[in-house]
Amino acid sequence: MIEKFLAKELIERIEGKLQRNFGREPEDATKQQIFRAVCLVIRDMMSELWLENQEILNDPVKKQVIYLSMEFLPGASLRNNLFNLGLSEAFQEALAAYGQNIEELYELEPDAGLGNGGLGRLASCYLDAVSSLEMAGHGMSICYEYGIFKQKIQDGNQVETADDWLSLGDIWLIEKEDEKEEVHFGGKLEEVWDDTGKMKLIHRDYTTVIAIPKDMLITGFDSRVVNTLRLWQSTSPISIDMGLFAKGEYLKSMEEKHKAEVISKILYPEDAHEEGKMLRINQQYFFISASMHTLVKNHLKVSENLDDFHHHYAVHINDTHPTMAIPELMRIFMDEYDYEWESAWDIVTKTISYTNHTVMPEALEQWPENLFAKLLPRLHSIVKEIDRRQNANLLKAFPDEEALRNEMAIIHNGKLRMANLCVTASHTVNGVSALHSTILREKLFHGFYRMTPDKFTNVTNGIAYRRWLCQANPKLSELIEELCGPGFKKDASELAGLLAYQDDASVLERLRSIKKENKLILAEYIKNHNNIIVNPDSIFDVQVKRLHEYKRQLLNLFHIMDLYNQLRENPQMEMQPRTFIFGAKAAAGYYMAKQIIRLACQLSAQLEKDPAVRDRIKLVFLENYSVSLSEMIMPAAEVSEQISLAGKEASGTGNMKLMLNGAITLGTMDGANVEIYEAVGRENMFLFGMQVEEVDQMNQEGLYSPWCYSQGNANIANILELMSKGINDVSFMDIVNSLTTGFNGASDPYYVIADFESYKQAQKNVTAAYQDINRWQKMSLANIAGAGIFSADRSVKEYAERIWGIDSIYDIL
């Protein structure tokens, strides 16, 4: 158990921090200073817990996981840490003594937005679970000075502004100057022969960048185990070249420093998309090299050599972005510790495991070989050797299948394919939902699966459900606790206890009234931010996620435009009012995604202008979708739009957060939607659209003609016409063309038009179900009750048992 603190003790501590850090008494401290003082008090408590476990953690036979990810999306930490430590009430009371409301401090905190979306959020959910399960595990990533951009909507267009999260978010970071590392870029390789006649490679003329660790402490719920998320910040060993400065070359004298610092300056804002950029390679190698050096050093503090490295560390690669861990570990073992290739390879491959997050070709990382060789010559030579040896294996395994061998090669046509390198070097490879893992085995990695079937497994994603239930939706959480006891906070499967109440009219009524209260809170937010008054009795229909064509926000907009056309034609039409809520950031350079945002915004304005429709359908585009915003939206949502083209969404996790809050999924058989369906049954969700097999068949036949569809379907033709003629006086010809004739590629590649009728019917079913209040609430309850398996605790337990080989640090060995 974690110590309890009285409000009185906390007041003393907070006052102490205010006095010593800011020279202020509470009555003349600013809100920011109080926020900082409170965080510092909590940080001290977390540090004490962290120190308590250092001895166990440094024991080389107690294995720990190192979770490598280019992205982490922790969101805000204050509320989460207080909740995990069981100190929310005590701090609330302490702050009340100053007339401070803790909610206001929560609102003050900027999100740590060191990720784009689902992938980074998953990494953060897993760290929470590792700590909550009292396991040892650390995240490693980059301390981006600017995280994911802040999105503003101006004149219906997305505008990006810099996210200066460190101005207050730095309060959670502890700089460990003494644990800094050197990272070497560029230069050339030289072969030298030592006295014993052994050839050694010497790396010369490289550029050195310093990596400084900034540690964020990660608490778990009701757990004494505090782990760290280590974020590396880049800097130069030379802050200024005095020679150049003396010559009057002022800008040049600081160039080295700027070049080094640019590495950790900003997060690439592309989600599920890669571009072969130099800075991106530098970012990856920077955090990987620093991280691997730290692991090796720490291991050698407690062990004689690196032979047992894999007993100490399970190194996990979150998507291919950290793949360089493979050649970098090989390099350190061979060049710095004199290991032979075979023994180094043996240890490295027992250490590394890999999660694939996408099958979409544009997201699979491939580096131009010549660029890679220039930036990282030694890593390039190691990857070449891995490829050479792998090719020999492939030739043995598939002597008569040249095409397959080419597909599986690590280096091919002047490109380094990171996914193939990962699969080759990992002891385990997993997808993130049952369907996605099947697609990996049967398609993307089929050759590898034939060679090494036991390597492949599935771990369905999960979420830090306490954040979206207990913290974000306290009323629902209290109701569940009252009905089922507090056990669900430790064991999400206990949510199933709710099913006992599915026919209890008073419970269903309380669920309804909680949803209504949450809708009112969101309605207030919408009024203040969008200047739109929404009807709290309308259906809150939510699609929040990154903007990507495969996620098909456009299909949702098609349905709204169709309703609009119908209402204009038939103004007397009876319909259950709906509020369509969108939240989505588009990558800054993703033209079509930005057009779709523009369409949503113009449609919103057009509907609002039209007195004949605005009381029945409304569209609200909430700007700057982020973890904190999601915590307000999920509790108020009633319909969860999960409408990606089947086979494209690896798992999704927004779908899990929404069902947990009682929203009902309207979705395709894609990603984890399939498992939601298995958990709640057909009667508790709305399924539509083509299945993966049908999509595959359509692709193979190659006969799909969206233009023909639209000719045969007046509703679709009308929608296309509306978009061409203009919505709120803006025409969307590029979107129309992308669907009908193709815009820089195939027409309607994500089958929006093909799935439209099926989607429309499913939407009709939603309305019908909603009108039966009892039925709807029962569905809602079934979704909350069935959400237990989507806990990140469950996912992490599976990783721990089946992949990493770790367990609670308190378990006797």
Ligand SMILES: *Cc1c(COP(=O)(O)O)cnc(C)c1O
């Ligand atoms: C959960 C989450 C996501 C992932 O949403 P999907 O619907 O699974 O794509 C993205 N961004 C944020 C801020 C989230 O909290």
